[in-house]
Amino acid sequence: MQLPAYLGLAKNAEDQLALAFEAIGKKHATDIDVLQACKLLSAWSKDHVENLKLQIEKYGQKNMSEPKQLASVVLKTKMGSLGLLRDLHGLWLMACEVEMCYIIVSQAAKALRDKALELMCEQFCEYTNRQKMWLQTKIKTSASQTLVVADS
Amino acid sequence: MDERERIDNIWGERTPYYNDWPIRHDEYTTDQPDEWIQSACVLCSNGCGLDIGVKNGKIVGVRGRDTDRVNHGRLGPKGLYGWMANNSEDRLTTPLIRKNGKLEKSSWEEAMQLIVSKSNDIIKKYTSNAIGIYNSGQLFLEEYYTIAIMARTGLGTPHVDGNTRLCTSTSSWALKLSFGSDGQPASYTDIDITDCLFLVGHNMASTQTVLWSRVLDRLHGSNRPKLVAVDPRETNTTLHADVHLMPKVGTNVAVLNGILNLVIKNGNIDANYINEHTLGFEKLEKMVSKWKPEVVERVTSVPAKKLIEAAEIIGTAPTLLSTALQGVYQSMQATAAAVQINNLQLIRGLIGKPGCGVFQMNGQPTAQNTRECGANGELPAFRNWRNEEHIKDLAEIWNVTPETIPHWMPSTHIMEMFRYAEQGSLKMMWITATNPAVSLPELSRIRSILKKDGFFVVVNDAFMTETAALADVVLPAALWGEKTGCFTNADRTVHISHKAVDPPGEARSDLDIFLDYSERMKFKDKDGAPLVKWQTPEQAFEAWKKCSKGRPCDYSGISYEKLTGGSGIQWPCNEQFPDGKQHLYTDGYFNTDYNFCEGFTHDLTTGGEIPPVDYKASNPGGKALLLPADYEPPHEEPDEKFPLWLTTGRLVYHFHTRTKTGRSKPLHDAAPEVYIQISEADAANLGIRDNEMIKVRSRSGFMEGPARVGGIAAGLVFIPFHYGNWDKPGVLRAANELTKTSWDPVSKQPHFKYAAIAIEKMDTPSKKIAAKVKDELSEVAKTATEKVKQKLKI
Numbered sequence: 001m002q003l004p005a006y007l008g009l010a011k012n013a014e015d016q017l018a019l020a021f022e023a024i025g026k027k028h029a030t031d032i033d034v035l036q037a038c039k040l041l042s043a044w045s046k047d048h049v050e051n052l053k054l055q056i057e058k059y060g061q062k063n064m065s066e067p068k069q070l071a072s073v074v075l076k077t078k079m080g081s082l083g084l085l086r087d088l089h090g091l092w093l094m095a096c097e098v099e100m101c102y103i104i105v106s107q108a109a110k111a112l113r114d115k116a117l118e119l120m121c122e123q124f125c126e127y128t129n130r131q132k133m134w135l136q137t138k139i140k141t142s143a144s145q146t147l148v149v150a151d152s
Numbered sequence: 153m154d155e156r157e158r159i160d161n162i163w164g165e166r167t168p169y170y171n172d173w174p175i176r177h178d179e180y181t182t183d184q185p186d187e188w189i190q191s192a193c194v195l196c197s198n199g200c201g202l203d204i205g206v207k208n209g210k211i212v213g214v215r216g217r218d219t220d221r222v223n224h225g226r227l228g229p230k231g232l233y234g235w236m237a238n239n240s241e242d243r244l245t246t247p248l249i250r251k252n253g254k255l256e257k258s259s260w261e262e263a264m265q266l267i268v269s270k271s272n273d274i275i276k277k278y279t280s281n282a283i284g285i286y287n288s289g290q291l292f293l294e295e296y297y298t299i300a301i302m303a304r305t306g307l308g309t310p311h312v313d314g315n316t317r318l319c320t321s322t323s324s325w326a327l328k329l330s331f332g333s334d335g336q337p338a339s340y341t342d343i344d345i346t347d348c349l350f351l352v353g354h355n356m357a358s359t360q361t362v363l364w365s366r367v368l369d370r371l372h373g374s375n376r377p378k379l380v381a382v383d384p385r386e387t388n389t390t391l392h393a394d395v396h397l398m399p400k401v402g403t404n405v406a407v408l409n410g411i412l413n414l415v416i417k418n419g420n421i422d423a424n425y426i427n428e429h430t431l432g433f434e435k436l437e438k439m440v441s442k443w444k445p446e447v448v449e450r451v452t453s454v455p456a457k458k459l460i461e462a463a464e465i466i467g468t469a470p471t472l473l474s475t476a477l478q479g480v481y482q483s484m485q486a487t488a489a490a491v492q493i494n495n496l497q498l499i500r501g502l503i504g505k506p507g508c509g510v511f512q513m514n515g516q517p518t519a520q521n522t523r524e525c526g527a528n529g530e531l532p533a534f535r536n537w538r539n540e541e542h543i544k545d546l547a548e549i550w551n552v553t554p555e556t557i558p559h560w561m562p563s564t565h566i567m568e569m570f571r572y573a574e575q576g577s578l579k580m581m582w583i584t585a586t587n588p589a590v591s592l593p594e595l596s597r598i599r600s601i602l603k604k605d606g607f608f609v610v611v612n613d614a615f616m617t618e619t620a621a622l623a624d625v626v627l628p629a630a631l632w633g634e635k636t637g638c639f640t641n642a643d644r645t646v647h648i649s650h651k652a653v654d655p656p657g658e659a660r661s662d663l664d665i666f667l668d669y670s671e672r673m674k675f676k677d678k679d680g681a682p683l684v685k686w687q688t689p690e691q692a693f694e695a696w697k698k699c700s701k702g703r704p705c706d707y708s709g710i711s712y713e714k715l716t717g718g719s720g721i722q723w724p725c726n727e728q729f730p731d732g733k734q735h736l737y738t739d740g741y742f743n744t745d746y747n748f749c750e751g752f753t754h755d756l757t758t759g760g761e762i763p764p765v766d767y768k769a770s771n772p773g774g775k776a777l778l779l780p781a782d783y784e785p786p787h788e789e790p791d792e793k794f795p796l797w798l799t800t801g802r803l804v805y806h807f808h809t810r811t812k813t814g815r816s817k818p819l820h821d822a823a824p825e826v827y828i829q830i831s832e833a834d835a836a837n838l839g840i841r842d843n844e845m846i847k848v849r850s851r852s853g854f855m856e857g858p859a860r861v862g863g864i865a866a867g868l869v870f871i872p873f874h875y876g877n878w879d880k881p882g883v884l885r886a887a888n889e890l891t892k893t894s895w896d897p898v899s900k901q902p903h904f905k906y907a908a909i910a911i912e913k914m915d916t917p918s919k920k921i922a923a924k925v926k927d928e929l930s931e932v933a934k935t936a937t938e939k940v941k942q943k944l945k946i
Contacts, residue, residue, distance in 0.1 A: 031571065032893050036787055037758055081575055133760030141561050141568075144310070149281045150577040 003108045008061035010101035011052040016067040017094045018045035020075060024087045031084060034138070041131045045098075048124050055117055070097060080152035085142060092135040099128045153180045155818040158229045162804055163357070163365045168373035171344050173366055178227040181205050181213025188215065190716060192639065192647035194290060194632045195230035195807045197514035198360040199641025201720055202227060204235065204633050204652040211238050211633055211653055221719045222340060222645055228361030229805055233819050235633065237812035238653075243614055244628035245657020255626060260658060263625050268672045270608050274579045275307075284311035284569045284578050287527050288585035289319060289516025292637025292649070294692035295662045296525035297699070298684060300532050302666055305550055306675030306683050310558035311578065313529055313566045314522035315586040319515025322481035322899040324523045324530070326490035326512045330498070331776055332743030333534045333704045333750040334523055338473060338509025339722065339734040340643045343367055346507040348378040348469030352493055353404065353479015354513060357388035358804040364389070378469060380462045382407060383479055384799065385864060395462045399452040401797045401868065401906045402484035402786035408492035409783065410448035411463045413440040415499065420467030422501025429740035430498050431770075432778035439780035451783065471507030472500060478515065478801065483905035487898035488756040488781035495778050504737035511642060518639035524705045525696065529563040529900070533703035534750040537562060538764050541747065549699050551677040565900035566592070567893065573601050580608040584662055585629065589618035590809040590876035593891035593902045594852040612662055615811050618876045629662055630655035636689045637663070638715065644722045646707065648715035663689060701726070704736075704743055744772035756781040759897030786906050787894055790867070794850060794908035796834065797868045800887040806874040814879060826875035826885045827860040830911065831868065835861040838911055850890040850909045857885050869909060
């Protein structure tokens with residue numbers, strides 16, 4: 001059974017997303033809407049991590065390192081509006097990783113007839129989607145200004 | 153009537169009634185007018201019909217129009233005395249250009265040429281994305297519509313907003329999210345017969361005095377309606393309430409969820425209406441079910457017993473009329489809370505019926521037009537920027553190609569525009585009829601942005617406001633009474649305001665200024681003809697009629713002629729409703745259809761946009777949306793360093809930053825100075841006496857003013873936001889020195905209603921010495937640290 005691998009992946013991916021939201025929010029704290037939204041969205045991911053631990057108690061987990069590697073690739077050190085755009089883009093990629101983990105775990109849950117796990121995946125996916133929706137909204141709003149006018 | 157009458161007796165004498173509000177004629181003149189010119193008041197969102205008295209080409213007074221459906225002859229203090237500002241001697245009469253750091257007189261030719269050449273240079277180098285327009289809730293419909301076409305296709309910039317962002321953006325969003333488009337469902341006539349009024353964060357007695365007279369007359373008449381009010385302060389409004397809920401600042405959603413829960417649990421819902429005309433009840437029921445009275449009490453401090461009492465009244469009243477204003481719109485979770493009020497009316501099935509409905513109130517007299525005409529974040533006539541068909545339709549009306557209209561993102565809101573300016577990607581801002589240097593949050597930041605090198609600021613105003621004083625070019629503008637145009641109040645009543653007198657000196661109307669700019673910029677349509685095809689206000693109105701035809705705010709049946717002589721007329725006014733329509737959604741069919749709606753809804757908590765494809769998949773097709781929201785705590789709460797809550801607000805005698813009301817002697821004398829209202833308990837703790845000058849600090853800045861002790865709950869401080877320093881240079885006394893840069897994620901309305909603050913006594917000589925020593929020591933420490941860092945190369 002390989003479910004523990006994906007539970008580990010999901011947990012680590014959410015964990016990395018929570019940390020990334022928090023870090024990016026603080027990094028771009030002068031963009032106050034980013035700071036506030038990132039704080040909220042980080043809290044959602046933290047909550048998911050805690051809940052995932054319950055499933056891990058049941059099925060076990062493998063410690064997967066890809067989420068951390070992904071974070072180190074997609075998050076940038078650059079400041080300014082382009083730096084923000086790149087960071088939001090990076091967060092979106094990380095959220096996609098989380099979402100795919102839930103889609104995959106959900107398939108296993110169905111095969112195992114584990115309603116609780118299936119429901120968890122469905123609910124968390126909804127939250128991940130809301131995170132992505134905020135990211136996409138903010139990205140789309142700032143993209144043209146950043147790419148067409150801004151110097152940095 | 154003398155110049156004290158409506159100052160001392162704000163709401164005038166009572167005319168108790170039920171159903172048919174009697175006429176009461178209010179009039180104030182300083183001389184016998186030669187003629188009376190029809191207009192309406194522009195000093196709150198009520199839009200009272202009035203006539204302007206003119207003698208020898210000068211305004212000498214006003215009188216209420218007895219025939220007008222809005223006020224039945226009445227006028228409030230601002231309406232009766234505000235006109236005096238027009239005659240003020242410090243009116244701007246010539247254009248001014250900043251030269252060598254000082255604003256100097258210039259000609260219109262020189263000023264307009266400078267604006268045009270700057271605009272062209274910026275567009276050439278950076279595109280029109282580097283230009284922003286920040287307008288108002290004080291102009292006329294014809295001016296907003298001209299700004300919309302000029303900015304959105306002439307310039308083609310996505311950066312257009314109005315100061316309506318600060319007062320009614322949440323109103324428009326709440327209506328749009330629940331009902332599919334902006335537009336108030338109810339009418340003021342509903343006050344005449346309703347069984348229950350539910351006022352949330354709306355101190356009507358101060359903000360709309362004539363509307364409050366209407367309510368007071370009901371409260372004094374037979375068949376008295378119940379009044380439930382939600383406000384953290386005791387006000388002239390809450391004094392009359394049957395139940396007054398006083399929640400902790402920033403907890404409106406928790407209170408409203410608590411009421412919704414009780415209304416549902418008590419079975420006071422209209423199940424048929426919910427089934428036939430709404431979507432989302434199950435999710436709403438689930439969300440509010442956890443907000444039991446004792447949970448609400450824990451979060452909001454509203455006693456469970458009081459909440460139950462309020463929910464009983466609201467849940468059982470045969471007819472119910474709810475209103476909301478800045479206590480909701482400028483607080484935490486603004487849109488989420490405003491939407492819960494819509495939800496309440498919907499689950500009770502009390503909308504689109506006499507005596508029922510909701511007023512997501514407007515703050516300013518012409519704010520409705522800013523929103524309708526597309527001079528704020530929306531497109532004209534409530535078109536949906538994410539619906540390509542709507543864009544094509546608008547492009548056809550304007551005879552431009554669809555891609556010239558920026559619609560790849562929502563129009564930029566003002567807080568974001570200032571951020572772009574701060575970062576340097578907005579190079580020019582044209583500000584008209586508004587005063588951001590007093591009205592936006594965190595003023596020290598706003599001032600530094602306005603002063604920034606390389607940021608070209610143009611201001612149209614009638615006076616040298618705090619903002620105009622920082623501009624590069626100031627254009628003298630005509631005021632109300634000096635130009636013709638229309639505007640629409642909070643119950644969709646359209647009024648005409650005829651020109652009564654000439655503007656002073658070389659001052660021009662905003663319409664004329666923007667028409668001149670459009671011509672000089674050579675803005676063309678797709679066939680090479682001038683883009684803006686009108687020269688007069690009436691021609692602009694006729695063009696607007698075409699643009700609004702078939703949309704919810706249909707003006708096609710209104711004309712200048714029809715508006716002149718009698719009462720204002722409500723929209724929609726068209727072939728089907730030639731005299732206007734009192735209620736929207738009378739058949740329970742809402743504007744939510746995918747092809748018709750103004751927007752595709754947002755996540756109430758994050759502000760994220762729901763993708764069009766998702767909205768289409770569950771197309772509400774005319775059903776109203778019940779959108780739930782969970783409570784989120786405020787972004788800032790009092791702590792050890794800043795132990796008190798600040799809430800800001802309005803005074804009955806002033807409007808906005810007192811640009812006009814501060815220049816009317818009766819209004820100025822009635823409230824000449826800011827004050828800082830603090831409870832007896834907090835004052836005693838801090839050793840502060842009534843009227844003593846005190847200093848208030850927040851994380852955003854500080855201000856000073858006299859203390860007013862008492863009349864407010866312990867832990868809470870109230871400061872009216874009107875007072876800048878145009879008439880008191882060198883003193884920081886604006887409440888917005890303290891408010892923070894923060895806004896609602898959906899409506900983008902700033903959070904003016906809460907901030908954590910500390911109060912201290914003014915500096916004594918010994919405190920000043922101590923502060924100086926502290927500053928010098930800190931400077932020494934900083935220099936030493938730098939030196940060490942340099943030495944260690946870190």
